[in-house]
Amino acid sequence: MAPPLDRRHFLKSLGIGIAAVSLNACGDAASEDTLTAPADFPLGLPLPFAHGVASGDPLADRVILWTRVTHVDPSESPVRVTWEVARDPDLQQIVARGAQDAIAARDWTVKVDVVGLEPATTYHYRFSALGQTSIIGRTRTAPASAVDNLRFAVLSCSSYWSSYWSGLGNLAQRNDLDLVIHCGDYIYDYPDEDELVRARNGDDDTALPDYRDWLDLAELRRRYALWRSDPNLLSAHQQHPWFIVWDNHDIDEDYGNELATPYDGQKSMTTLEQTTQAFWEWTPSRPVRADGSGKFLLVDDGSYPVPEDTRLVYRHLPYGPLADVFGVDTQIGLPGHGLTLDAGHLPTGTPTLYGRPQFEWITRSLRTSHQAEVTWRVVNNQAWFSPADVPASSGLPKLGISRWADYPGERAALCEFLRGDGPDGVAVDGTIFVSGDAHGNLGSDVIESLDVVPDYEPGALLRNPRNGSTPENERAGWIHATTGNTSDWNSRAGSVAVEFAPSSMGRGGADELVKHSNQAWSFAAQVAGARTLESLLAGLNPNMQFIEWVDHGYGIVDLTAERALFEFWWQDKLTPDSPDVLGMQMVTWARDDRMALPTPRYRNQIDPVSLHGMATEETSGTRTSSPAPAFVATPR
Ligand SMILES: [Fe+2]
Structure with missing residues (x-):
């Protein structure tokens, strides 16, 4: 804005x-306890898929699927991530699967453009890595x-700090949506001092990176992690494909916190290339x-x-x-x-x-x-x-x-x-x-x-x-x-x-x-x-x-x-x-x-x-689809 x-x-x-039952649908896989997150890092779900799943930019035959592998990897070796797409929420009718390496250079994010899908069709999907599975997501292709x-x-x-985002949780409950359109300011660089509704750390320590403007690419990326630690946003991404453009706060390069911080007076802390890189x-x-x-x-x-x-x-x-x-x-x-x-x-x-x-x-x-x-x-x-x-x-x-x-x-x-x-x-x-x-x-x-x-x-x-x-x-x-x-x-x-x-x-x-x-x-x-x-x-x-x-x-x-x-x-x-x-x-x-x-x-x-002269009753869609299974988030 x-x-x-x-x-x-x-x-x-x-x-x-x-x-949620944390749909750490891990079954008999290796324990999550064997994985470790970076210190004091925002998490919404069990490791390593602690920031859930997402899909977006659907076309008639393809859709982007997203996840991130979050854990401490001293060697920074690539992590093999497999994915599968099915026609049903139980993933019994698999229609596509594949694998990709998560690497540090892409902040351990995984993005797959799944091809060969049917138009105007609802799909469910899941990722697996390090003996764990992600929550199951739902997406939908565009009609042809x-x-x-x-x-x-x-x-x-x-803005995470300005609201409890009930609306995101409510729209996640809808089963008749084709797409969620976000018009920008998906993330915010800093909190507004007049609307401090919540903070991850529960206090106002502006030295903490989750409560002030970002200083570098690592903190920029971490801002997205803070957002994706919120159960309502996790659910909204889990249940629907999104179409997102950025606005000023997403790609702001300069330091501009409204709260008094040790960094006030700083000009450019990050570059435009870094802010747009983190978006992608x-x-x-x-x-x-x-x-x-x-x-x-x-x-x-x-x-x-x-x-x-x-x-x-x-x-x-x-x-x-x-x-x-x-x-x-x-x-x-x-x-x-x-x-x-x-x-x-x-x-x-x-x-x-x-x-x-x-x-x-x-x-x-x-x-x-x-x-x-x-x-x-x-x-x-x-x-x-x-x-x-x-x-x-x-x-x-x-x-x-x-x-x-x-x-x-x-x-x-x-x-x-x-x-x-x-x-x-x-x-x-x-x-x-x-x-x-x-x-x-x-x-x-x-x-x-x-x-x-x-x-x-x-x-x-x-x-x-x-x-x-x-x-x-x-x-x-x-x-x-x-x-x-x-x-x-x-x-x-x-x-x-x-x-x-x-x-x-x-x-x-x-x-x-x-x-x-x-x-x-x-x-x-x-x-x-x-x-x-x-x-x-x-x-x-x-x-x-x-x-x-x-x-x-x-x-x-x-x-x-x-x-x-x-x-x-x-x-x-x-x-x-x-x-x-x-x-x-x-x-x-x-x-x-x-x-x-x-x-x-x-x-x-x-x-x-x-x-x-029209009825003033809420509309509903002419079709519905089965939701992806619910989860209980464990934000921290
Ligand atoms: Fe805004």
């Missing part, structure tokens, strides 16, 4: 003084042909080719897929005729990383977040997807893309909620492309930005800016009829009273796409901002302050069809050929095992239907489902 100082300056600029329904979870900004080692992500084409580096022989250039993360997962899923990178080109991106696709002097190769890739890919009549284009996107600022014509200072406020030229170029004002004149409908970064809940039309779309006219603002996850968060957030449309007037025709940003998995939003302004404020007062802030933002940005900035959790995107439905699921981040609360449901339509009742439907607009 944007640096905390920016958010606080933003408030000031507004003058807001507000307010038509399916009735796809369901994706969406989350971002998952510890996430179940498939690297792409170094040529900037966004095409995957496909490894068919079971060996470790080594990135040609660790700094490239933008890529594409086809999900059949119903959806294409893209991951973009609008982080690595920011000035702090020291790269100079080619801005040749923009007018001279216009700054770029994408860089020319990526901009050309995403526009080419979106156009190809649209021309192939794929219904939905889902873009895994770090920072709020739709306007969340003050209109330039107002003369007021910028708010700086999203980095896109500083890149209006490139946002305009992408909106022009989607609108069909680009060189080929083809409009691209059905684009859904799923976003993170701002730690607030947002459902928005995507317009270039109010200055460019002056006739954009949604209805008046009303409070959300639903409550949040805590009693204080009554009528959580704001929606518009009507769609503003009639059967012969599309009042929001300037919208070229929709955006769905389901807050953060813990890192603080306006609640934390208000608290920062005055530590004495009660939580109820923090919520009241957040309501003021939300209404101010939504008033300035009528493209925001829903905004709520207190609750935290994850989202569900439920796709059919007719509509995309979005759910905001929240949990009390301060309470372990907090249940899911459904905070808002929104919908966007694949086709215009001016005669639909009770409300006309227009493409590229997002509305609360209540405005379309």
